[in-house]
Amino acid sequence: MMIASLPDGQLSADNFQLASGPVAEPGDGEVLVRTLAITIGAGQRAGLQGSASYAGAPTAGRVMNGTGVGRVVASNDAGFAEGDVVRGMTNWQDYASAPASQWEKVDAGGDPALHLGVLGTNGLTAYFGLTDVGNPQPGETVVVSAAAGSVGHIVGQVAKVKGARVVGIAGSDDKCRTLVDDLGFDVAINRKDDDFRDQFKAATPDRIDVYFDNTGGDILGSALFRMNTHGRIVCCGVVSQYDTSTPGPGPRGIPGLLVNNRVRMEGFLIFDYADRFVAGRAEMQSWIDSGQLVPRVSEFAGLESAGQAFVELLGGGTVGTTIVRVAE
Amino acid sequence: MMIASLPDGQLSADNFQLASGPVAEPGDGEVLVRTLAITIGAGQRAGLQGSASYAGAPTAGRVMNGTGVGRVVASNDAGFAEGDVVRGMTNWQDYASAPASQWEKVDAGGDPALHLGVLGTNGLTAYFGLTDVGNPQPGETVVVSAAAGSVGHIVGQVAKVKGARVVGIAGSDDKCRTLVDDLGFDVAINRKDDDFRDQFKAATPDRIDVYFDNTGGDILGSALFRMNTHGRIVCCGVVSQYDTSTPGPGPRGIPGLLVNNRVRMEGFLIFDYADRFVAGRAEMQSWIDSGQLVPRVSEFAGLESAGQAFVELLGGGTVGTTIVRVAE
Numbered sequence: 001m002m003i004a005s006l007p008d009g010q011l012s013a014d015n016f017q018l019a020s021g022p023v024a025e026p027g028d029g030e031v032l033v034r035t036l037a038i039t040i041g042a043g044q045r046a047g048l049q050g051s052a053s054y055a056g057a058p059t060a061g062r063v064m065n066g067t068g069v070g071r072v073v074a075s076n077d078a079g080f081a082e083g084d085v086v087r088g089m090t091n092w093q094d095y096a097s098a099p100a101s102q103w104e105k106v107d108a109g110g111d112p113a114l115h116l117g118v119l120g121t122n123g124l125t126a127y128f129g130l131t132d133v134g135n136p137q138p139g140e141t142v143v144v145s146a147a148a149g150s151v152g153h154i155v156g157q158v159a160k161v162k163g164a165r166v167v168g169i170a171g172s173d174d175k176c177r178t179l180v181d182d183l184g185f186d187v188a189i190n191r192k193d194d195d196f197r198d199q200f201k202a203a204t205p206d207r208i209d210v211y212f213d214n215t216g217g218d219i220l221g222s223a224l225f226r227m228n229t230h231g232r233i234v235c236c237g238v239v240s241q242y243d244t245s246t247p248g249p250g251p252r253g254i255p256g257l258l259v260n261n262r263v264r265m266e267g268f269l270i271f272d273y274a275d276r277f278v279a280g281r282a283e284m285q286s287w288i289d290s291g292q293l294v295p296r297v298s299e300f301a302g303l304e305s306a307g308q309a310f311v312e313l314l315g316g317g318t319v320g321t322t323i324v325r326v327a328e
Numbered sequence: 329m330m331i332a333s334l335p336d337g338q339l340s341a342d343n344f345q346l347a348s349g350p351v352a353e354p355g356d357g358e359v360l361v362r363t364l365a366i367t368i369g370a371g372q373r374a375g376l377q378g379s380a381s382y383a384g385a386p387t388a389g390r391v392m393n394g395t396g397v398g399r400v401v402a403s404n405d406a407g408f409a410e411g412d413v414v415r416g417m418t419n420w421q422d423y424a425s426a427p428a429s430q431w432e433k434v435d436a437g438g439d440p441a442l443h444l445g446v447l448g449t450n451g452l453t454a455y456f457g458l459t460d461v462g463n464p465q466p467g468e469t470v471v472v473s474a475a476a477g478s479v480g481h482i483v484g485q486v487a488k489v490k491g492a493r494v495v496g497i498a499g500s501d502d503k504c505r506t507l508v509d510d511l512g513f514d515v516a517i518n519r520k521d522d523d524f525r526d527q528f529k530a531a532t533p534d535r536i537d538v539y540f541d542n543t544g545g546d547i548l549g550s551a552l553f554r555m556n557t558h559g560r561i562v563c564c565g566v567v568s569q570y571d572t573s574t575p576g577p578g579p580r581g582i583p584g585l586l587v588n589n590r591v592r593m594e595g596f597l598i599f600d601y602a603d604r605f606v607a608g609r610a611e612m613q614s615w616i617d618s619g620q621l622v623p624r625v626s627e628f629a630g631l632e633s634a635g636q637a638f639v640e641l642l643g644g645g646t647v648g649t650t651i652v653r654v655a656e
Contacts, residue, residue, distance in 0.1 A: 213583060216583045233583075235583040236587065238583060248580075249577040249578060249579070249580050250577060250579045251577070252576075254544070254579065254582055255541060255548060255578075256544065257595075259565065259595035259597065260597075262596050263594070264595075265582075265592070266592040266594075267583060267585075267587035267588070267590050267591050267592075268590050269588075272590060
């Protein structure tokens with residue numbers, strides 16, 4: 001799938017178009033991979049603003065970039081053999097060839113999509129952001145925005161494992177029901193409800209100890225006014241600002257409320273935690289095995305559905321990790 | 329000095345008026361103190377907004393509140409004797425009687441004003457905010473706003489002791505000269521200059537590792553765009569917002585810039601550090617003794633000058649700690 005045009009305002013499926021070409025031969029030291037599945041994240045929308053200037057930045061006429069898992073079909077590197085399952089920048093294509101250093105071998109058993117969700121970047125982001133930056137204690141109140149998203153739905157479940165009371169904020173009643181009924185959140189609130197602020201207040205009678213912010217904007221603004229003394233705000237993403245070209249002003253009350261309530265607000269990026277990925281994945285796998293952590297995916301079939309999947313993701317129509325199945 | 333009226337907009341000296349009355353007899357367990365000096369801080373302006381509802385909140389007809397040092401003239405508590413020098417809420421008055429628990433004995437030698445500045449709340453705020461929340465490392469760049477203020481001028485000097493490169497932001501060329509020529513700052517910038525942003529950029533070629541924020545508002549907004557990866561913003565005060573009744577929106581780029589640069593932004597209040605005050609004062613005293621730390625005061629003579637001192641402080645006319653000498 002190529003980028004047909006950069007979006008001018010809201011993304012549409014027409015911003016992408018299918019194209020065919022010969023499968024690349026792997027060059028010296030390269031590994032050729034058959035894509036099995038790709039994942040799409042809201043953060044990728046920011047890459048389509050047209051302002052990035054690095055080599056390979058998304059622009060019209062290029063293959064759309066993205067992370068996937070695939071099976072090695074030809075290898076010019078001793079570290080990879082045919083049949084290995086790897087994760088890397090497959091981009092939105094059936095076959096991808098890249099230097100061996102850009103592929104990471106993953107467990108070939110089970111559903112490869114797990115390596116794009118709970119055991120991939122999204123899961124690790126939820127795990128380290130919550131446990132390391134937020135550090136919730138038993139009995140504390142954790143609030144997470146975009147709670148039904150790829151990161152949010154794991155944040156809430158990990159917070160429950162840690163003994164916290166968990167409030168999720170999502171964009172539809174359906175999502176809220178999923179969070180409470182299927183994923184064990186204590187409360188979930190629809191941010192589109194007219195009385196959202198009243199519901200938010202009622203849902204946090206002991207105020208907020210950890211706010212995991214995936215959205216920025218108004219929800220961050222509301223959370224700031226509900227923080228407990230020595231509360232922590234984990235700044236993970238700014239989904240409210242991705243699908244627009246001009247970010248709005250920051251929330252009122254910064255820095256005054258941070259001072260009065262001695263609140264810490266901290267941004268993080270997951271690759272700073274690379275040396276702890278193995279341990280993080282192992283702990284999450286143990287929670288999956290014990291049934292304490294239930295990863296969710298929204299699946300789309302075929303590379304040709306990727307543009308539509310991206311639009312639905314940004315429009316709030318997906319739950320959990322958004323996965324496009326490319327091949328068996 | 330009484331509060332004659334709460335300020336409607338900018339504070340003026342007319343908001344205060346002198347009044348006389350009998351000196352209170354100390355009650356049971358109380359200690360009567362002759363005020364020697366009081367200090368005025370920008371943060372007290374916030375207390376005059378008229379919205380506070382606690383008992384004793386500042387309002388027209390009350391004595392203006394404030395911290396001072398004084399000499400005990402009569403004591404009904406075994407812990408205090410005539411001649412002791414104490415710090416506490418003397419308020420803006422010649423004599424103050426209060427329960428013993430509200431007075432803190434200080435070293436009776438030397439200038440009592442030191443106990444309102446570098447060895448008082450201002451100095452401790454600078455010390456713990458910078459060293460504990462900001463934690464500058466040798467060679468890092470520290471920026472401090474309201475750098476010529478009671479807290480700021482100490483922050484910059486402590487940062488130099490810690491081996492950092494120090495950039496101060498102040499509100500006049502005179503103040504900037506004092507910071508560089510007398511207090512050892514590496515660079516000082518006048519925030520009122522038309523090319524402030526260009527100067528700010530030029531003064532931080534290696535970007536900012538620790539920004540000690542006394543102001544909020546536009547300067548915080550500018551600093552956010554200059555933060556280094558893993559930079560720390562110490563949120564200490566919001567002087568830009570004290571002398572107005574409606575706080576403005578927060579700085580643009582929150583939370584996006586915090587995420588991209590993995591920046592931590594943290595508010596603190598000094599009383600959380602109470603169990604470390606003795607150690608903090610001892611270390612600052614050692615730097616004063618070695619000449620590495622030069623505390624500055626702006627002095628006013630007589631209780632009747634307190635209103636004017638407050639106005640000059642808020643208007644940016646003072647350097648260091650603002651002190652009103654009440655008696656010898």
